[in-house]
Amino acid sequence: MHKAGFVNIVGNPNVGKSTLMNQLVGERISIATFKAQTTRHRIMGIVNTPEMQIVFSDTPGVLKPNYKLQESMLAFSESALQDADVLLYVTDVVENPEKNMDFLEKVQKMNIPVLLLINKIDELKENSQQVLAEIVERWHALLPKAEILPISAKNKFGMDMLLKRIKELLPESPAYFDKEQLTDKPARFFVSEIIREKILLYYDKEIPYSVEVSVERFKEDDKRIHINAIIYVERDSQKGIIIGHQGVALKKVCTEARKSLEKFFDKPIFLEVFVKVDKDWRSSERELNNFGYNPE
Secondary structure, eight states, X not given: OOEEEEEEEEESTTSSHHHHHHHHHSSOOSOOOSSTTOOOSOEEEEEEETTEEEEEEEOOOOOOOSSHHHHHHHHHHHHHHHSOSEEEEEEESSSOTTTTHHHHHHHHTOOSXXXXXXXXXXXXXXXXXXXXXXXXXXXXXXXTTSEEEEOBTTTTBTHHHHHHHHHHHOOBOOOSSOTTOOBSSOHHHHHXXXXXXXXXXXXXXXXXXXXXXXXXXXXXXXXXXXXXXXXXXXXXXXXXXXXXXXXXXXXXXXXXHHHHHHHHHTSOEEEEEEEEEOTTGGGOHHXXXXXXOOOO
């Protein structure tokens, strides 16, 4: 008997979906920062054993779109409701349960197992048991069919119990992907995500959300990997901020990205990065397609 299925992770921004994904997969698949809207794509991470294949999907945080990029991000999240065998709906201990009720109503109507994960329980201090019980009660009223599990993805609390439950709920099925495969994304995707992660960490305000990264060259030989990437911004002023005085800011991003890339690929990296302006790319259907924001 072999089990296989799609276990899709959804929820509002900044509740810890990407941290959870990385803990479940055991690989650093999704970038996880303290900033909301870090994840822009639907990213699969695949866990294989001889008897089982679990295809996890991390998705962008659910939000009301203000421009076309956010429309694409919401479409990725909604697509995760359509093919899930098990749905992981992630919230945390401070979130208003009635936030984004439109999306929650779609979850309410689903006929598959839904595990509601109350993340960040390590942040509960005084009267933690009572507060947690009240949070569980509020969520139970909204999603009465869901199983509710308190977890801390950051501290790995509840991960073993969650994984055991997922395995019990998976349907019998042959594997969907090759058993050696870890993700559905190519190497270039992870290069662009790691560079974008550093931009999220080192720049403030609107800058990280106006940035897209494109990998123009990825050439691997026996000794190292040669990478050329372009950071796209929407305004000339943003280009100046990304580069910084005498190129110091960009150099820091490249240095930190190179270190992470060498760890990710376990190989020396030669990284060259340029900055270009692509005016209003977040609102351009054509540019979004070019950057891979098409959920189809």
